[in-house]
Amino acid sequence: MTKVFDHGGGVRSLRVPIPDNPLGHTLVYVVDTDRGPVLVDTGWDDPASWDALVAGLTDCGTSVAALHGVVITHHHPDHHGLSAQVREASGAWVAMHAADASIVRRTRETRPERWYTYMAEKLTAAGAPDAHLAPLRSSRRRALPGLSPALPDREIVPGELLDLPGRRLRAIWTPGHTPGHVCLHLEEDHPAGLPGRGRLFSGDHVLPGITPHIGLYEDPDDATVTDPLGDYLASLERVGRLAPAEVLPAHQHAFTDAPSRVRELLAHHEERLTGLLSLLASPLTPWQLAERMEWNRPWEEIPYGSRNIAVSEAEAHLRRLVKLGRAEAVPGSDPVTYAAV
Numbered sequence: 001m002t003k004v005f006d007h008g009g010g011v012r013s014l015r016v017p018i019p020d021n022p023l024g025h026t027l028v029y030v031v032d033t034d035r036g037p038v039l040v041d042t043g044w045d046d047p048a049s050w051d052a053l054v055a056g057l058t059d060c061g062t063s064v065a066a067l068h069g070v071v072i073t074h075h076h077p078d079h080h081g082l083s084a085q086v087r088e089a090s091g092a093w094v095a096m097h098a099a100d101a102s103i104v105r106r107t108r109e110t111r112p113e114r115w116y117t118y119m120a121e122k123l124t125a126a127g128a129p130d131a132h133l134a135p136l137r138s139s140r141r142r143a144l145p146g147l148s149p150a151l152p153d154r155e156i157v158p159g160e161l162l163d164l165p166g167r168r169l170r171a172i173w174t175p176g177h178t179p180g181h182v183c184l185h186l187e188e189d190h191p192a193g194l195p196g197r198g199r200l201f202s203g204d205h206v207l208p209g210i211t212p213h214i215g216l217y218e219d220p221d222d223a224t225v226t227d228p229l230g231d232y233l234a235s236l237e238r239v240g241r242l243a244p245a246e247v248l249p250a251h252q253h254a255f256t257d258a259p260s261r262v263r264e265l266l267a268h269h270e271e272r273l274t275g276l277l278s279l280l281a282s283p284l285t286p287w288q289l290a291e292r293m294e295w296n297r298p299w300e301e302i303p304y305g306s307r308n309i310a311v312s313e314a315e316a317h318l319r320r321l322v323k324l325g326r327a328e329a330v331p332g333s334d335p336v337t338y339a340a341v
Contacts, residue, residue, distance in 0.1 A: 004059045007246075007254065008191030010167075011199070014056030016043030018078045023210075026078045027250050028053060029201060030060050031186075034166035036068035039092075040184060040201045041250055045081030053082060067092040071162060071169070073203030074181040075100040075149060079250060084150035095154035095162065097173065100180030104149045106219065118220040119308065126311050127285025127335040135304070156182050174205045174239065176232020177212045181205055183239060194256060196245030205232075206239055206247055208255040211268055215312030216319075229320040233269060236262050273326070276317055283330045283337035290314040 003015045010032035015025040029040035037060070043049045057063055067090040072080050075096065083094045096104070120136040156162065158173035168187040175181055184201040204212045217226045240262035247258050255261065272293075279292050290311045291299050302310060318338050321327035330337045 004056055007199075007248065009188065009199075011186070011248070012060050013248070013254075014053060014060075016049050016052050016056070016082075017046075018044045019046050019048065021078070023078070023251050025052075025251075027248070027252075028056070029248060030057065030062070031164065031167065031169070033068055033164045036066050037062050038069040038071060038164055039067060039086065040071050041073055041079040041203070042070055042082035042086050044078045045085070050082060050085060053086075064089045066090070069154075069164070070094045071156065071184060072096040072100070072152065073184070073201065073205075073250060074178040075103050076178065076204070077149070079203065080104070080149050083152075084148075087150060087153075093154050094150055094152045095156050096152035097156045097158070097171070097180030097182050099175070100178055101152050101155065103179070103219075104151060106221075108148060108151065110220065114220060118218070122218075123287070123308065123311065125335055126315065127287035127337075128311070129287075132304070132307065158182070172200075172238065172242070174203075174232075174235035176214055176228055176235050177204045179217050179226075179228075179231075181235075185242065185244065190245040194245040196243055196256070196258075198244055199246045199248055200239065200242065200244040200258065202239070202247050202249045204250055205235065206258060206261055206265070207249045208247075208252050208261065210251065211265060213309060213313060214316045215309060216315055218312075225319065227319050227323050229269065229316045230323060233266060236265055273317060273321060273324075276321065277326060277340045280321075280327055280338055280340040283333065283339040285335050285337050286311055286315045286318060287335075289318065289338070 005013045012030045013027045016028045017025045026041060026043045028043050031038045043053055054064055064086060069092050070083055070086055086092060087094055116136050120133055123133055156171045158171050160171060162169045170185045170187055172183045172185055174183045181203055183203060183205050186199040188198055214229050214232050217228055240259045244258055246254055246256050248254050279289060293314060327338050327340050330339055
């Protein structure tokens with residue numbers, strides 16, 4: 001039986017499974033409008049996920065065919081994966097922030113071989129060992145997920161209300177987890193009368209018990225040095241000031257007291273940055289730093305793909321430390337190492 005939760009005020013959530021992932025599922029929200037239901041995110045592109053979405057909509061008393069639109073918080077496949085199938089079955093529009101739409105466009109236009117070459121170059125520069133690089137250089141590579149995501153037909157413009165007849169849903173740009181991540185503020189009184197300013201669909205930006213991944217914004221053709229962690233921290237403070245009555249995240253469960261959760265996340269990252277400085281008492285490559293960082297399991301037990309994500313997160317933290325003047329690259333090191341200042 002598909003789990004449907006009624007949040008009141010014409011908002012329900014469905015659990016759409018993510019295959020082989022400890023997160024378990026994405027919470028897809030169904031928002032009633034005067035022209036039919038609108039989804040916030042769609043879930044992973046997988047037959048079991050699609051079946052769960054279809055069954056959940058049936059349990060809500062509606063169907064995929066009745067959908068009016070799809071609002072995507074960010075381009076990751078557990079959020080945007082089923083958008084093309086939803087649009088094909090319903091004719092619904094799909095909306096996304098321009099920064100993530102450009103990633104979708106680039107992903108569709110870039111051959112998989114280019115991604116593998118780029119990843120191998122990035123990991124080599126990060127100091128990854130040859131054993132880790134070998135699969136990327138092999139002709140027998142695993143298929144990458146999400147290489148043909150749906151191109152959105154509408155742009156989510158920060159600060160503007162979305163076209164949801166009969167509802168007031170405003171986009172808030174919250175880069176960090178991705179360049180075009182958005183939270184969506186439902187500017188309506190809380191149906192249970194909870195104090196605060198409406199409800200916030202937070203995507204992966206603010207989760208009740210998980211710190212979202214902050215990695216690098218990857219673009220094989222752009223050498224701009226970004227600061228995604230700095231973007232994320234600034235975006236967090238924006239959400240904290242908003243003080244919604246309730247947060248409806250894309251994973252785990254709904255929660256209240258967003259300012260408190262924001263303070264926890266800000267403190268977590270400051271603590272982590274301080275801890276990394278102690279590790280950087282001796283120069284380390286990003287790979288060596290990732291090996292020494294605290295994760296949810298020992299480094300030896302982290303799967304191959306997750307190690308790539310971990311190294312990206314280590315680099316995002318390094319960039320923040322460099323920007324703050326608390327660490328610097330060691331001149332002449334190859335692969336480049338970093339040390340605390």
